[in-house]
Amino acid sequence: MSRPSAAMLRSFAPIESPRARVLILGSMPGAASLSAGRYYAHPQNRFWPIMGELIGAGPQLDYERRIDTLRAAGIALWDVLAQCEREGSLDSAIRDDTAVANDFAGFLARHLRVRTVLFNGAKAENSFRRFVLKPLARPDLRLLRLPSTSPANASQRGEAKLAAWREALREAGVKVREG
Template identity: 70%
Template sequence: MLQGFAPVVGQHARVLILGSMPGAASLLAAQYYAHPRNQFWPIMGELVGADPALPYAQRLDRLTAAGIALWDVLARCEREGSLDARIRDDTAIANDFAGFFASQPGIRTVLLNGGKAEQSFRRIVLPTLAVQEFACVRLPSTSPAHASLRAEQKRQAWREALRAAGIATAR
């Protein structure tokens, strides 16, 4: 059984970015999006200054300073390897979103990093929430396994979603 990470959240979070479950490289490094070919940090580097060359703690600081919180839909699951497609849905246990949203009333937008994050959030989490006062937006996965879009296309989709949520981005 794999165990995910705690949320990364600052005092003034307006946007929550959700992945499904950290991949093997991330779990090993104990860092969100640690696979060197994942586009998450290059995209966040360009958009909000969370450059992959910065130490991990500074990248997280840049995200939270921009009003972005980071977490995963699943707290625990069984999965062989790192691919979302290998997550065993019958073992998937969601994080405590009712408690999270109660403690973070400023979050108005949930950005879902790929299809599995969206599917799990809509299937496991949304039915358990009494109030859903936020927009849910599925974005192209930043995973290297999602190769149907070029990096620039992914970056543009993320830029548009962050701007629509009121997050100031570069360019």
């Protein structure tokens, strides 16, 4: 029996800044994001509303202003995978046998101030540990999985997600709004 065909997808370039202290990683942009050419473009994804609450990079701002706000806060944004095959948008549909990780050795060599890597969900963390971690020579990195902001992660309430993200960013030295 043949496997259904899946599209080969390519992720975006990182959003980076020389001042970055924190790197937030997703797994691979979903269909809405790939179509829009923007991180977290699905209207039900909670990433931008959470960033709005915490650092003022909310969906009411145009995309470039959100990116500028992330950079000013010392946050870089990227995905673990540079490319993979996936049918649809769910992380669970990513074919690991086709996954190619982004160049984290190069990224981290350019961003020595990054000390914390926050994973937006389990797939991002698992992919990083599987495809990236062993060849990295950065034992100083703090790795932390956070609840996924994806609409597919409906098992956790929005307030709990917000609290987890607030605490992680605060511990990483990002100035966050209290709420």
